[in-house]
Amino acid sequence: MRVIAGSARGQKLSCLQGEQIRPTLDRVKESVFNMISFSVPGSSVLDLFAGSGALGIEALSRGAEKAVFVDVCPASLQTARQNLAKTRLEEKSACVCSDYAAFLADTNETFDIIFLDPPYAAGYITSALAGIRERHLLRHDGIIICEYNSADEVICPEGFTLYRNKKYGIARILLMKEL
Secondary structure: OEOOOOOOOOOEOOOOOOOOOOOOOHHHHHHHHHHHHHHOOOOEEEEEOOOOOHHHHHHHHOOOOEEEEEEOOHHHHHHHHHHHHHOOOHHHEEEEEOOHHHHHHHOOOOEEEEEEOOOOOOOHHHHHHHHHHHHOOEEEEEEEEEEEEOOOOOOOOOOEEEEEEEEEOOEEEEEEEEO
16 A cells, blocks of 8 residues: 555555455545545545545645544554654644544534545444534535445435445445535
């Protein structure tokens, strides 16, 4: 796993190992960032379910102004911190060890780009989208990028519009905006 483009291009990123760990493939990450490339520079990013931080780090490397990394697992967040230090992007970031629902309920920040890449088959995406909508955490013209197992079904909830839906092997990527 590596940073694909920008100031940290080519940097290898660390990742935790285990059955539940499923980093976003480089080709999927590259495709996602090609779809949102004009929205990244100067943006405020939320990497919910951050894991190693690869998605938020890619955004920072490509010119995002700030990224908040949230994960409930301290070891995952420590890996994200190490990757931020390795890429020299830590001063543009904040790492929060928290359950996603608690973070969404407590934060007063708003974001231009929100990555939702929870553990597969956990059913967190629908709940996270409801929390984002309820608290108005997505800025006007903001984008939500969801990654989930293509065998699962995620329905675009009321208040959002789906504008991209792409399958990559077992992964499916949805891009949505708030109405």
